[in-house]
Structure formats: structure tokens, C-alpha cells
Amino acid sequence: MKQFIYFIKKEFLHIFRDSKSLIILFGLPIIQIILFGFALTNEIKNVNFAVYDNSKSHASQRLINKINATDFFTLQEYITNPDKMEDALTSNRVKFVLVIDADFAQGMAQTEESKIQLLLDASDPNIATNIRAYINNIIADFAREEFPTSGEKELITAKMFYNPQVKSAYLFIPGLMAFILTLISAFMTSITLTREKELGNMEILLVSPLKPYQIIIGKVIPYAILSIVNIANILLLGKFVFGMPLNGSLLLLILESFLFLLNSLSLGILISSFTNSRQVAMMVALAGLLLPTMLLSGFIFPISNMPKVLQYFSQVIPATHFITILKGIMIKGIGISYLIKETTILALLTLLFIAISIKKFNVRLDK
């Protein structure tokens, strides 16, 4: 046991003496939270818009006021000539134009068809999608208030559940957690293990009475501890800086995070068992882990928008399931009974990675 504790202590010394790994371990997560939270946000604020109001009714005026009253949108101008609508968009004065039909008020009360049209500047598709969603919500709200008897209508095409304000913090926190855990646990673990091989330290570690599992666990535990610190960091920042809700059980969230942590660590060990140099390990981890985690897990791009092949591929990426679990617990507040499928897949993947790693770990230097 003393042997083991000293091993872990030594590993911490390595980490704290290497400024580069410190930056990756603690700097990167914070930089990412800030980048995703503030700079790369899809959230919209003070978006300028124009109105082409054919109805000129009280109802239409109330709707315009309602939209203008939010933090999201600022009424820039009224358009009276329909030919000028496009000009307003192309000149970048406004991001969208709200077109209200002449029979808007009657239409809202009776007919099935939409009486409101949105002309969106879709050069930034994510923002355009968000704007549409916001406007839809506002109009739906408006319809409920103004015409309570008319019932739900096709006026609103997209119904927004769980994230009615389409706050991007809700989306990026789970993804970022998956990404940072993959980065620290899998990426750093694979590098730290191959480092021993590359620098020749493994040669003496192998010729010692240390058992392979002791070497691996001893090297991995410090990164597990640091990952836990990072999980806490992200959750706290998410909650207190970005107002991320936690509707489900905190305990379940932590347990699932540990499962994913274990999964990432075993992936890191797996990579290191195939590679002998840090560079190769780094490339494999980058191309094989970090990129898919970032691009194919639903973190940045919705899985449903991907080609079928990539959709299948996303199912073997552990982060995909972890993100689903996190969103479920944090936003929907659901319990374990709804997450059995994802949890089982994660657990099975973890067992598979550990099994291969154990089989592949070499107690010698040659094959």
C-alpha cells in the first residue's frame, strides 16, 4: 500500500512539474467554459429586426411590442414597401423581418394557416434557427393570451420543450463535461503511460516487483482525481455563472460521471497499450477520441442532422451516451429508469476497453 501511495505521489510530482500538462489539466477546461459560455454562444441578444405590418391592427401592434419588449430583439424599423425588405437584410441592418398579413387578427382567431411570416438572415444558420425558435415561442405565448379560445394551432410549427429559451449554456455544459473528461482522462492518461515507455522508465518499472495493474492504476488515479476536480468545476461554473439547472438527482449525476470517467480512463489505457510514443498516442487520442467527442457526439452538431452512417458511428462514441444522460438528468430531471439503455452501453464499452487493455498490457518489452 505504501508502494502504491508513493507511486501516486510521484505521478502528482510529474504533473505539477510539467507546466504544459498543468495548462491542459486546469487551464484548458476554464478557457473552454469561457469560450463556449460567452464567445461561441448561439444565444441571441439584442437582435435587430424590421416589421412589415399589413394588418396595422391592435393585435399586430401588441405582438410587435411583445417581441420588442424582450431582451432578445430590438425593433429597428418599420418597412412599408415590400421591395425594401430584402434590402434591410442584405445591408445587415436587421437579422430578420417579421411580415404580418392583413387578416392577421382574424387568422389568429380562426383559420388554420399561418398569418405570420419570418424572413431570416440565415448566413449564420444556428442563430437563424434560434431566432425562429424564439419568435415561435413568443407568438405561441401571444396566441394563448390573446385568443385563449382558439386552442393550439399550426401557427407554431416547432414546439420547444425543456429549453424554452434555447439557452445554449444548457447545451454546451453536458457536451463540455464529456469533452473535458475525455481530454483529461483519456488523452492525458494515454500520454502519461506512453511517456514511461518512451523515456525508458517502463524498462525499470517492469523489472520491479510491481504488477502491471499497479503500474496502470498508480498512473491513472491522479488523473481520475483531477478529473473529479474538473467535474466539480464545470458543474459549479455551469450552475452559478450560466444558470444551468439541475432538475434531477445530483447523486445520479455524479455516479454517471464516474462511470464515464472510468470509461475515458480505460480508453486512455487502451490507446497507450497500442502505442509506444507520446506523439502517436497524442495523434490517436486527438483523431480517434477528441474530434469524434466534439463533432459526432451531439455536442456541437445535432446527431439527427448527420448522415445515417455517422449516426450509427455516433452510437459507439461513449460521449454520445454520456451527453444524453447528462441532459436527461440536468434538464429533464429524469431518473435512472429512463437512462438504463445509455448507462448499460457506457458500462459495456468500459468493460470492453478494460478487457482489451489487460489483454494487451505487456509485461515485457517485446511482443
Added chain:
Amino acid sequence: MSQLIKIENLIYAYGSKIAVDLPYLEVEEGDLFGLIGADGAGKTSLFRLIASLYKPKQGKITVFGQDTMKDYAKIRQFTGYMPGKFSLYEDLTIKENMNFFASVFETTVAENYSLIEEIYVMLKPFENRKAGKLSGGMKQKLALCSALIHKPKLLLLDEPTTGVDPASRQEFWEMLLKLQKRGITIIVSTPYLDEAQMCNKLALMHKSKIIAQGNTSDFITNFPKSLFHIKASKMRDLIHILRDFPHCHSAYSFGDAIHYQDKRNLTERVIQQELDAYLKKAGFSEVRIDKQIPSIEDAFIDYLHGQENDN
């Protein structure tokens, strides 16, 4: 003395390239066994095979009766290994490295301090310096301390003095002799033949094979032919002219002279006279031909020479 290492029909290869081909070798307990050979002769591979880090492609190695294939865990308990490349942690200090390796072997520096004391006192003033910042000699002392920390019965040292200054090399070998007296069996490889003379057993490795082995003293007493130490004017041409002599077995530069062996079994005086006449005829002056007592280096050059002629 009992046999500590026994190697039988050992073959090791990298792909199709044979690295070690060793029909038989044994090392006895208490030996200071020197392994000599040029770079690429297969010394490091042999060390790794004995340390159970490589799997033999064929044959068997036993260390204290334990098979390196099946019982590698036991072998690793009593073996101290110092790889050719500095393999301690360069970002840890001397003290941290020592404590770490002591803990790996479930012991403490204090427990076995008597064994390493003599070397460690030299490192002590720099205890808090990082290993990466040490000189070659200091690194090697640290690596030796760390290989000794668990009181191994067998010490494997792969070119420990390569890249180390002469004074440190001297100290290092004195240390090895002391360790040998304490009953630790040591196998050490070196490219320096003057050092090799300190070993009581020697093996010469050449192109994956051990071409000569035995007691160090026997190498010299068994030297087959008489050897001459030759100096003359125009030293630069001397070696070529000597090699052109029809009865020349071998001629090679040795320090500032040429060492010469004759093919024939004639008396020394006859050879001396013939050579003197031959060289003077070839235009050399100040010719000095003396009998030379063979050193270990002469013995090995002779073995290598025989090896090349066989091929």
C-alpha cells in the same frame, strides 16, 4: 560455486535479423562477469533477455533456477537492472527518485543504506537537484544506487560507464569490486577493454554470438602466438608494409606502436631478425621490435581476427 544463470540454445531475433545466438553460457554466483563487444553485437538484447524483458525465440534462460518465461515475477524480485539509457525520472530529484524506487521494491532507502552508502555520500550534496540536471557520472551513480536499493542478488549493468569521465569510471569499477565482495553477482557490459580486465570472467560478443569466454587471466595465458611491439620511422606506412609481409598473421595499431603476430611457429629471435631485415629493406629506419606481453585487448583482437577469417 553454484551456477546463477544458465543459458541454453538461446536465439533472439528482431524480425528475421538474429540479435542473440547463444548455444550455451553460464554465470556463476559471485562472478563479476564482463560482456564485451562493439555496438550492435547484441549485448543489450542479451541483458533484456536475462532480465526477462524479452522472450527468447528459442531456448531457455534460467536465473537461480527460475525460468525467465514462466517465473519472471520471481526473477524481477532479486534482479537489479540498470539499462544502457538513463531510465530514472529526470523531472524528479535524486531523493525523490531514490524514495520512489525504494518504495517500488517495498523497502526504504534507510533500510539498505549500508549497501549504497559509499556512492550515495557523493550524491548527497545534490539530493534536491533534479536527475535531468546531473552530469553523466552522477546520473550513473544515481542509477546504480537505485538498482541496488532492494539488495539484489544479481545486478545487470548495461554499459554503465559509456559517456562517463575517466575518474568516475574508475570510482565506479572500484564500487563494483566491493559489491562483488559482498556476494552480489554482476554482469556488466562495456566497450572499454581496460575496464573489462577488472572482471574475473569475460565473454566477447560479436555479431550476435559469443566468440570467446572464460576466466580473464586465461585469455592472456592462452594467447596463441608471440606478439611484437614494433616502432619505426614513417609510422603511417608501417602498418601496411607489415601487413604485406607474407608471414603476417595480424598487424594493428596499438597506442603509438603496431602490434604484430606472425603466422609461423618460429622462435621469437628468428622472427625478430626477419622482420628487422624486411623493414630496413623497405626503407624504414629507427626500427625497434620488442616482444610484447599480450593484454586483454590483444587477446580480443586476435579472437575477432580469427572470427573474420572464418567467415
